[in-house]
Amino acid sequence: MESSCVVKIFSVRLDQTCPDLAGLNLRSSKFYVLFDLPSYKLEATRTPAILPTRKPGASTRQDLVLKFDYESSYDYSSRGKRQALDDMLSRYHADVNFTLICLPDESQSEVNLGRAVVRLDNRIARKDDVQKESFPVLSYYKEQVGTIKLSTSMPSLLLAVCIETNPAADDHIKDSLSRKTQSTSKADSREMCTVCISSVQLEQSCRALQNPELDNTNSFVSFDLPGFDMDETETSLSLPTPRPGWTKAKDFHLRFNFQKRFDYSYDTNYNKRIQLATLLMASPVKLPFTLVCEAEDQDSEFFLDFGTAVVKLEDRVSDGKDIQDESFPLLNGDEVVGSITISTNLPSLLREICDEIPEGKKKSITFLKS
DSSP states (O other): OOOOOEEEEEEEEEEEEEEGGTTTTTOOOEEEEEEEOOOOOOGSSBBBOOOSSOOOOSSSSSEEEEEEEEEEEEEOOOOOHHHHHHHTTTTTOOEEEEEEEEETTTTTTOOOEEEEEEEEHHHTTTTEEEEEEEEEEEESSSSSEEEEEEOHHHHHHHHHHHHHHHHGGGGTTTHHHHHHHHHHHHHHHHHEEEEEEEEEEOOOOOOOGGGGGTEEEEEEEEETTTTGGGGBHHHHHHHHOTTTHHHHHHGEEEEEEEEEEEETTTTTTTHHHHHHHGGGGSOOEEEEEEEEESSSSTTTTOOEEEEEEEEEEEEHHHHOOOOOEEEEEEEETTTEEEEEEEEEOOHHHHHHHHTTSOOHHHHHOOHHHO
């Protein structure tokens, strides 16, 4: 029985022209890679911090080489951890993220340089482990800033877990896994709503940030989904509210990296599915996201809605077109105070619900294209 996942990170080749490196002393900066594995905390899934092998100016090539030569084995023999892997198979995508972090000198904060996403869906059925392969490292703005070379046995471990949870798949394993991994997107669009909030970029010069009440506050994002309470529809992370004049420019970019799935399945959450259907009768059909500032002092009752982005859904629902890493403006009154980047499959879920509505009532959904 496959009971462990091996992760090897050999090296990262980083472009020196990467914008996030500007102003950093690369001779003294250290780098490490952070990756996510089910059931393991982040402090257990990171490489040691190292100095670059190639110093800036030491070569005509415009890159740095980070030689990690990291290897670790992660135990998945317990029932709870194997259940976490089975949950991973049910995601919108089964993948592992590798994030490159820079540690400048003590006077500067950590810098997230970019992320490599290793998609496993198509590898699992073939038991195709990653063997010393290179993957692009992309910045927040989807620009390639380097490559990472790594290996992992996660695909074969996921295959073993899938066989355990689906014994009938043993004779037709490729067929079964293909259905499970490749149809995840379709299954999610029918029953689950996934909301991802990547980040918020605030405008340093906006008037709203000049408000002195925002000193010593943190910010989180709240959104509205029918059938779920407010405390269920907000980011778990609350980040320091940047302050003009003394917050560094890069810290006006709030990285939440939030993802959560909301169950609207016909069989187990029919009442919530009905509540979601009422959204289709609204005019306009929209999903609002609000950046909320709260006091650092837990005894304070201070809250302020700093800015709201309204995502209009009518055309997307009609076309069944989901939102993938798109940015929308945050407004405070008539002032644009920043933008928020999100992903969600809510449009395709609403389109599925449209088809369940009786023809008589469906006539009231005026935006649907024939």
